[in-house]
């Protein structure tokens with residue numbers, strides 16, 4: 001019988017297989033950042049171990065980095081200490097590091113792909129759950145804990161039990177104005193935050209094939225929010241075109257050998273998945289979350305659900321708690337929800353296409369009075385590209401703040417946070433209680449919905465804007 | 477890692493589902509560069525509420541957390557496991573754990589036990605009726621026992637063996653050095669490298 005994409009990549013990385021033990025997998029690429037690595041380096045030091053494969057390891061700074069005044073010392077001493085710890089560790093062990101201020105610095109999941117390090121058929125790990133992002137290339141990529149970071153540093157392998165496979169097939173045409181973010185939010189709402197648990201998801205079908213590389217990354221990024229360790233998309237011409245010519249992409253004969261291998265990775269026609277979900281792209285619409293987990297979402301045109309409508313007691317309780325925390329009432333139209341903050345950025349939606357999408361909506365319009373809008377590019381490279389295209393001007397002319405690259409308000413480890421009770425429309429991936437700042441309330445949205453929301457001051461899609469909102473000539 | 481064979485202690489009933497790791501330990505605690513000292517950050521936001529179950533005097537010194545389904549979702553932060561351990565928890569019981577959290581817990585010797593929701597309900601009822609009730613989590617027998625409750629649980633043999641013996645993964649893996657070296661020697665040349673030669 002044939003094998004799935006995930007099974008092929010898995011099998012190609014088995015270093016050792018023994019009855020009754022997890023497989024020992026070889027890791028092709030290990031990404032590091034400041035938050036989940038200090039205790040791992042400490043462990044190495046204590047055991048007198050070195051980093052086994054410096055040539056498969058790379059670090060950047062993203063979670064704690066400020067997005068303003070980056071040339072000044074970091075104000076928060078604890079954040080500063082964590083960045084300094086990473087710098088010291090990388091220097092001591094010889095790990096390549098792109099620190100704050102470096103042109104290759106940025107959110108770790110934006111940096112890997114743009115350098116061309118993330119490639120089809122590789123295994124990629126990082127001490128960060130959104131490592132699933134890299135699966136967009138047909139890589140087997142998953143988040144790991146700090147003990148596993150130490151394990152990979154020391155051995156370049158990981159013992160792993162093989163997950164099951166799930167196919168999520170999205171056929172048809174996404175309607176006008178519906179983005180990859182809406183698609184993945186709708187998928188999570190459908191299967192639930194535990195729906196993908198124990199599985200590697202493969203996204204397939206004609207709607208997925210039509211997505212750009214960056215849109216595919218948005219989809220795979222949020223696999224973890226559906227409970228799956230990894231999400232994958234079969235590599236195709238779109239993937240190869242994206243990679244060709246990148247810094248670390250194979251060249252010459254290596255390129256041909258690589259492409260020939262990559263083409264073998266597609267799931268065989270006679271392969272079987274352990275679970276299958278089918279979604280009709282044509283039925284999708286702009287999607288927003290109303291609750292405190294990413295599965296609590298609905299089409300923008302809907303209303304806040306009534307907890308009483310849930311049959312399952314624990315879901316009902318979760319919905320009640322969520323409405324209480326979010327300060328919402330059942331039956332309230334989602335479009336009536338006012339926000340005070342709009343955040344565009346993160347490893348979900350902080351790439352150049354996301355910024356273009358937001359700028360196209362914002363062009364010539366103004367951010368509503370009383371709303372602050374933060375635009376945080378996913379990496380310095382993304383920022384430079386945006387500046388070259390004049391997108392930064394579009395944002396600042398609209399009254400938004402154009403910031404330096406990093407995770408920023410996605411998790412508020414730096415000064416970019418919501419104040420208690422503040423409400424955001426955010427292009428990030430988690431609407432957990434307090435995720436963007438203690439007491440902050442988060443609605444997950446696409447970049448386009450974020451921009452329209454910024455203009456109108458309430459949750460909205462670009463279709464809700466009229467030409468009257470355009471007050472100055474468009475900047476792009 | 478400390479070995480885990482069997483543990484008996486009082487329980488904390490946490491009647492919530494989908495407890496994500498941001499709730500277990502909020503992000504600002506992640507700036508620490510050590511593995512200890514996280515106990516005050518455990519469930520920090522909820523502990524502001526005097527009625528939160530962990531704040532009740534009768535739960536003082538309890539060592540077994542009994543949580544709703546989908547415990548440990550979200551961020552991969554191992555700090556969540558350290559926070560639970562620093563606080564004094566030895567085992568967590570739930571009907572479903574998020575994968576990364578579960579992996580992290582077993583690597584640190586925090587035993588995560590999956591029981592069906594019906595049994596979890598019964599343990600909740602027991603400990604709520606009698607906070608002094610003791611729960612035994614017996615890894616050798618793969619069984620949870622409390623007054624009127626005997627429930628078997630599953631844990632794969634390999635994970636169990638490592639926990640029972642307190643074995644560290646890295647030393648185990650390094651015993652397979654020859655396999656790793658052989659794999660490395662056979663890797664294709666086109667595979668990416670972070671350092672250019």
Ligand code: SF4
Pocket residue numbers: 062063107108109128130346347348406407410411428429
């Ligand atoms: S942008 Fe957000 S989700 Fe992505 S790595 Fe940073 S903190 Fe994590």
